[in-house]
Amino acid sequence: MINKATSDAVIVLSPTANDGRLACDVLTSENIEAFPAKDIDQLCEKIKEGCAALIIAEEALSIGNIEKLQATLALQDAWSDLPIIVFTGDRLSYATEIFSQTGNIYLLERPFSRFTLVRSVQVALRARKKQYQVRDLLGELQTSRDDADKANAAKSQFLANMSHEIRTPIGAIIGFVDLMRTEPSAKAKEEFMSVIERNSQQLLRLIDDILDLSKIEAGKLIIENINFKLTDLLADFNSVMGLKAVEKGIHFRLVIDSLIPQTISSDPVRLKQILINVVGNAIKFTSRGSVELRVSFQNGYLKFCVTDTGVGLSANQSSKLFQPFVQADSSTTRKFGGTGLGLALSRSLSESLGGRFELLSSQEGVGSTFFFEIKPGLYPESEMVGQSAIVLESGQQRKESRDKILEGLNVLLVEDSPDNQVLISMYLNKAGARVSLADDGTKGVEMALKNPYDVVVMDVQMPKMDGHTATRALRSHKYDRPIIALTAHAMKEERLRCFESGFTDFLTKPIEHDRLLNVLFRYRPSY
Secondary structure, eight states: OOOOSOOOOEEEEOSSOHHHHHHHHHHHHTTOOEEEOSSHHHHHHHHHTTOOSEEEEESOOOHHHHHHHHHHHTTSOTTOOOEEEEEESSOHHHHHHHHTTTSEEEEEESSOOHHHHHHHHHHHHHHHHHHHHHHHHHHHHHHHHHHHHHHHHHHHHHHHHHHHHHHHHHHHHHHHHHHHHHOOOHHHHHHHHHHHHHHHHHHHHHHHHHHHHHHHHTTOOOOOOEEEEHHHHHHHHHHHHHHHHHHHTOEEEEEEOSOEESEEEEOHHHHHHHHHHHHHHHHHTOSSSEEEEEEEEETTEEEEEEEEOSOOOOHHHHHTTTSTTOOSOHHHHHHHOOOSOHHHHHHHHHHHTTOEEEEEEEETTTEEEEEEEEOOBOOTTSOEEOHHHHHHHHHHOOOOOOTTTTTTOEEEEEOSOHHHHHHHHHHHHHTTOEEEEESSHHHHHHHHHHSOOSEEEEESSOSSSOHHHHHHHHHHTTOOSOEEEEESOOSHHHHHHHHHHTOSEEEESSOOHHHHHHHHHTTOOOO
16 A cells, blocks of 8 residues: 655656646745656656655656556555646547546646646645545544444453353352251351352442442542541451451461551542452462551652562563453453452552552562552641551450440331331341331321431432432421431432432441441430
């Protein structure tokens, strides 16, 4: 293929005729690039090199030269139809016949004026520029098609992986529920429930990652800045990851390399999400040895370094590491599971928190080291603490009894799902609360206005009257008791909308037992 360049040059093939020399002089004086070609071979070479936007040729070319020109022009790309101006005398029909198979022909009769020549060349060059525009458009269309093909291939691979990732825990949940119906042993049932809970949490994390990544790509991810105790977060995280490592038969260590602020301002949910993704990945890909998380504070940045003795990565695998929906290779998916969302999401979240995320090093069969940092808000009154603060708080953790924690709390549960009514009522009754039920918003408003409930737990999506409408209706009647939103929409946009509607607090589905009790604990009667 030829004509890759975007040339404005006119090539004149008329080595002996005065008209050819005159044409070059006239065009040059009008600031139009014009170059002579001494013979047909030189002309064809310039065409192949893409140096010609227009050809000017004498009518009296030999049949052999015409055939050479036709053969060269036949090599043009589909978008190209190189224009040719032919000097003719009184043999117009002959010129048309000879050049009719050659290209885009313009005939210029002798004797011609300077004005006629310049105008004819300008018209032909404008036509050529239109061809360049078509070429560029075709190139953009091809690029778009290639991008679309790649996106479709990635989507297909992602959907295949996603199907596997969703069906695997669902299969375990269904299977172990079936086993529980026939298994008489209490110990076996306890083990089955652990399997069901673990797979349910895996599904929940998968859905959260997909939603978060889609919000990041749409530019709609909301980052909160709230004060929280970093030491509490690290102590809780150390406890959870330590347990996961023990289950895997490896060791997990949390090391504080420098003094760190006890209290910071950032988004604790997103920070914990990054830690869970990175350390969780390290534990998943490590079958022997250890995983270590080192934390330090330098120049206003909170830094985290995660090192494992796992499978490691090749250079080729490392290059694909942060592409959404892509894992190191297909064998990774088959052996370890996963969708390839975690690290891509973690990098985006780190950047959203004012920092960065990168792979420091990795070697196949030896392990990997990941690093990320965030830029937290700091307060002068925040104490700087070291390793001992984390160890002390972790050692002080104990499981408190939840029996009767809500003793005396009078709750109205407005929920249209019978299964959720049973589940939530059992949680609350066991904790000592008294629960009344309403299965739609209209009934919920009526019952709340007639009875002195301590707190209302209100589902957001319900028939007849949804939770937003019901809550606004209660607030319009000067109802000042706490109303807690209960919704499957976990996005922060929904939380803000709930507060705008008049809700006091916010809970997400699926219901987390401890979270439910902790939130309702705030609204116990003070007597």
